[in-house]
Amino acid sequence: MFGRSIVFFLSTNTRFLRSSLSLKTSKNLNPVFLNLNAARFCTSSTKASTETSATSITTVDEDGALQFTPNTYRLKLVTFNDSPQYTERPDDHKLNHDSLPANPIVVGSVINRPNVTPDDPVVQEYLNGIKSENRSYLARAITLIESTHPMKRAQGQVLVREVLEYCRRKQKHSLNSAMSFRIGLSGPPGAGKSTHIEALGKMLTKRNHKVAVLAVDPSSSTSGGSLLGDKTRMLQLAVDPNAYIRPSPNSGTLGGVTRVTNDAIVLCEGAGYDIIIVETVGVGQSEFAVADMVDLFELLLPPAGGDELQGIKKGIVEVADMVVINKSDGDLIPAARRIQMEYVSAMKFIRPKTKVWKPCVLRVSSVSKEGMEEMWAKMEEYYKVMSSSGELERLRRRQHVRWMHNHIHDSLVSVFHEIPRVKELIPDLEELVRKGVVTPGQAADKVMRDFIRQIDENLLRYRVPTSSQDDDTSSSSDSSDDDRSEKKDKKKDKVKHELDKLVGKKKDAPRFGYGRTANY
Ligand SMILES: Nc1nc2c(ncn2[C@@H]2O[C@H](COP(=O)(O)OP(=O)(O)O)[C@@H](O)[C@H]2O)c(=O)[nH]1
Ligand SMILES: [Mg+2]
Known part of the structure; x- marks a missing residue:
């Protein structure tokens, strides 16, 4: 729905949304703005996980226009970010993409369940x-x-x-x-x-x-x-x-x-x-x-x-x-x-x-x-x-x-195809099946395993390949491949640790997954 890379911005300030539109064109990102009920989350510490709700979601369409979807969305948001967390400041509207944290900004699982009642x-x-x-x-x-x-x-x-x-x-x-x-x-x-x-x-x-x-x-x-x-x-x-x-x-x-x-x-x-x-x-x-x-x-x-x-x-x-x-x-x-x-x-x-x-x-x-x-x-x-x-x-x-x-x-199939990992895998697997390298059954097994694993992890990890890759190369341009992969591994471990913590804490609670919330 949103393309490959997604940046979540948490904001209660709509001016910020407009000033960040340049991201769409300059970095080829697809910003998704979650307009939270409170600024609580935005100002929280660098490592945080919280459950909150948003009053609306704003996305940017192909023409750069803001698409505003008012509703109540239940969100589960987790950050694992070493760079300074974005906090709202009076001069938010002047914010440009250079002042945004370069590493994955927010990793979150958006559980989108529009709350429509018969009196809609x-x-x-x-x-x-x-x-x-x-x-x-x-x-x-x-x-x-x-x-x-x-x-x-x-x-x-x-x-x-x-x-x-x-x-x-x-x-x-x-x-x-x-x-x-x-x-x-x-x-x-x-x-x-x-x-x-x-x-x-x-x-x-x-x-x-x-x-x-x-x-x-x-x-x-x-x-x-x-x-x-x-x-x-x-x-x-x-x-x-x-x-x-x-x-x-x-x-x-x-x-x-x-x-x-x-x-x-x-x-x-x-x-x-x-x-x-x-x-x-x-x-x-x-x-x-x-x-x-x-x-x-x-x-x-x-x-x-x-x-x-x-x-x-x-x-x-x-x-x-x-x-x-x-x-x-x-x-x-x-x-x-x-x-x-x-x-x-x-x-x-x-x-x-x-x-x-x-x-x-x-x-x-x-x-x-x-x-x-x-x-x-x-x-x-x-x-x-x-x-x-x-x-x-x-x-x-x-x-x-x-x-x-x-x-x-029908819902399952559409959820399946929305999962980033699935989107990533399918073209490669299609190619492998076409070439006869793997059998259709093997390919289907592979993508199903990854799909289930992702659901099991209870979180969808959205990264920002463009900016983070840019960053990786600029900050470590003279480091060796080994260094880089070591760094990556460390990062992965950290992510895993955060996830484990989250899953551990929530052991008895209903499980989170794509398209589901813990509360319904
Ligand atoms: N003689 C005769 N021709 C029919 C009859 N019903 C349909 N046709 C003709 O059969 C062709 C195909 O009809 P069409 O309704 O488009 O078939 P569909 O593809 O099943 O929708 C057309 O040329 C119709 O005029 C019928 O009861 N008698
Ligand atoms: Mg016909």
């Missing part, structure tokens, strides 16, 4: 917008949950929680089941998914349903988003006031995309969409991820057999509640019939996912709309059977557990 103004504004079924607020809310910014992400999570609560209350007070119907749709490219969604969507909005279409496409960061291009294919639905089409988020990982889509479903439901269609292009394991977040999973196939269906993943037919052979019109009818028969007999051997529903194979034409009414009737039948038997509720509860794991997965 952004959360409230979006929540009200969603409750009033405002489409533009829905779009903005989904953008919020897609954000990787910690503050926005935290606001997004609180918003999702509030919307879930709102949906729950609405459902309780409604005589009919107010639960939405979530439909997953997958199929090979060219099967006619976009055409099919347009036909189904239009049919449903005419029946006074509100339809949201979401896409799961982990490849969209490179392909530019399939549904975005498809919006041109869903021309009528795209302009329908009772429909909302949202392309796949541009997060490259399937975990990221599924997390966002799960949350987006909730937001759409809050905004009054009672039918949610989730389309997947079938990249990676995306169709299985989608099958895991919907009530009914529809597999759409073209009237083609054998080789043309090779692209369909093994096991995908097993998770389908409904197989629909599309393009059953004109000359293609006989082929569609044949494929239908093939699937009917193949599916006899598949164990149904639930006792109350036997997967069926239908034939439709998304162009002539033939069979579409019958298909919808079958979908409604499924919904009725599933909800009256309690299966739908159980299915959704199971999905919530998986959804939690998605969150863990």
Whole structure:
């Protein structure tokens, strides 16, 4: 997030922040300013460790502008610095980088946990917008949950929680089941998914349903988003006031995309969409991820057999509640019939996912709309059977557990890649794997070991390579390599000693780690 080298400045004085901006350009550093509650820390002794909190974090963006993030951050800060500690002075604003301590200034572990409450103004504004079924607020809310910014992400999570609560209350007070119907749709490219969604969507909005279409496409960061291009294919639905089409988020990982889509479903439901269609292009394991977040999973196939269906993943037919052979019109009818028969007999051997529903194979034409009414009737039948038997509720509860794991997965991966040691190692390891010097498994083991070690040390040690290296050479330009490595070793020992002391003291307290605080 911040680049390779990070300097933490602890200050209660904002003038200091501005005067230190020159660091960014002159020394190619990325200053992170922690605006502490009290100057206590800044004036403490040269060796200190303290727990404190900051009221805001200020970073400098690419253009040199200050980015101010007000919030409460829990911090654990440790200094091990021989040079005079920076203390606030009246002439702070005149401070330039030459007067700053040259060695690592502050070593600290910033545990960043934005503290967002339901009365947060952004959360409230979006929540009200969603409750009033405002489409533009829905779009903005989904953008919020897609954000990787910690503050926005935290606001997004609180918003999702509030919307879930709102949906729950609405459902309780409604005589009919107010639960939405979530439909997953997958199929090979060219099967006619976009055409099919347009036909189904239009049919449903005419029946006074509100339809949201979401896409799961982990490849969209490179392909530019399939549904975005498809919006041109869903021309009528795209302009329908009772429909909302949202392309796949541009997060490259399937975990990221599924997390966002799960949350987006909730937001759409809050905004009054009672039918949610989730389309997947079938990249990676995306169709299985989608099958895991919907009530009914529809597999759409073209009237083609054998080789043309090779692209369909093994096991995908097993998770389908409904197989629909599309393009059953004109000359293609006989082929569609044949494929239908093939699937009917193949599916006899598949164990149904639930006792109350036997997967069926239908034939439709998304162009002539033939069979579409019958298909919808079958979908409604499924919904009725599933909800009256309690299966739908159980299915959704199971999905919530998986959804939690998605969150863990996604957060873990992003935390992992934020760890400086990991960032450092990955390019080298990639190169070694490419050259065949180490096996992929060995490389993964190595980086995992270092990751765990760093977590175990309970501290992230941010150093300032540029300034300290400069310093090393200037202060010891005539010393030998041996001297230098001895010095380094001593420094390391000292650091280790400080860490041991800290860990020893905190033995009984919950452990510190990246992204965690001792107090929650
Ligand atoms: N004859 C016929 N063509 C269809 C039907 N549905 C889609 N198509 C055509 O199949 C092609 C691929 O459709 P598209 O919706 O883009 O497929 P996707 O890649 O699965 O989204 C397009 O040329 C459509 O016009 C259908 O029901 N009948
Ligand atoms: Mg398409």
